[in-house]
Amino acid sequence: MEAHIERFFTIWSEAGLPPCYLVGGYPRNSLLGLAGTDLDLASPAPPQALCALPAPEIALEERTYGLGTAVVKQRFGDALYVYEYTAFRCDNYGRGGGHKPRNVRFTEDIREDALRRDFTVNALYMGADGTVADPTGRGIAALAGKLIEQVTPETLTQDALRILRMVRFAAELGFTVGRDTWECAKAHINGLADISRERVRDEFVKILMADAKYGGKDGVLRGLHMLKELGALSCIVPALAEGDGMEQNAQYHAYDVLEHSLQACACAPADLVTRLAALLHDIGKPAALRETGKMYGHDQRGAALARSALKDLRFDKGTADEVCALVGAHMFDLDNRAGRKAVVRMIARLGERQFLRLADVREADFCGSGKGNPAPSAGKWRETLRELKEADAPISRRQLAVNGGDVMRELHIPPGKRVGEILSALHAYALKKPSQNSYKNLIRYAKIINTHGNE
């Protein structure tokens, strides 16, 4: 056990409080030999008891949400550790489910606290001496069998978010879901509609990044397949689920539209924007096919559908903008016939980071087709970008030696569209001839195009 945790337990016990336990991720992961989780604590003491802890290195922040919970921050050496504390409690959901407990009762009984938790592997309690208690009596066995099992037969029916957590843990840890738990999840999948979109998004993101947590290789694909089999995708991203069973040209594709999207997502590197773009790149296909009988134009339609799907999941605008730009551009140079000029224009439009993501999406798209065909263009694109960087070309407009203010001042023109047009022309010029990216040269060129036009 790490020194800061031991120190915390010492402070706790010296205050004369009832025994406190690490619960959830920490004991589970340490028994699995895995590192890296946040720290969750529980004991029968109310969170107010933490306020009274005498040590100056412990600070308490009351949580505004949730009953009986607190966040404890501990300064230890130079580091700051964050513990989430919950008092032992018993959640009463009453009959008929719903996703919030009807009432909550605090308890001194560790077994009652264990029964309100989600999965048996998450209901293990590690005390100050490092021993692990298993109040459900099934947690240690589930851990050994790599099984996700709900704590009681009602657990998943009470809060459908737990179904997404189930998939997430199975994907992150490489566990399988117990049969009864799986059947229960499937039977109650409609409950997802009652969960706030933010919470659905947070779990979905964790599933999309499941391999990044502990390095499990096929976690993302397993997680996405579980969501598909449970029927959860039609609640999470309905437009994507429409591609289920939609056949495509067998010359290029081994899978239908939905399966191809899941495969592509799992092929993409562990970057959320790239994964989302790979997942959603063909989201326009079902609508394109329905409305025109063809899949053409699905990139632009897809960008619009991806935007509404991401908005519906309450993704921030920055993430949505980046994902949609990639979805809209994913057909670029598919025939690998774009010349250098077109590639440079795309680099300037997307910027370096996004352009590299586009190359990753292209490769994910082909990897996810299941045909083993090499991805066209991506190598050529990266090579062009490398050359531009070696030549010190201004890839982003901000790297131009002049800005809008310079153009207005030197050319005596007012703010407006014309300034932007001139800057675009200067940018194209400097990308073509990086050696000309100096104030003097660009202003000279700006004066010429301002008088004569730039064609």
Ligand code: ATP
């Ligand atoms: P990690 O932190 O590694 O993602 P964790 O198991 O610690 O995994 P947390 O979200 O930190 O997960 O929650 C801590 C513990 O609180 C869980 O292990 C579980 O016992 C309980 N818990 C969290 N959310 C729920 C829920 N929706 N229903 C029931 N129990 C929950």
Ligand code: MG
């Ligand atoms: Mg945790």
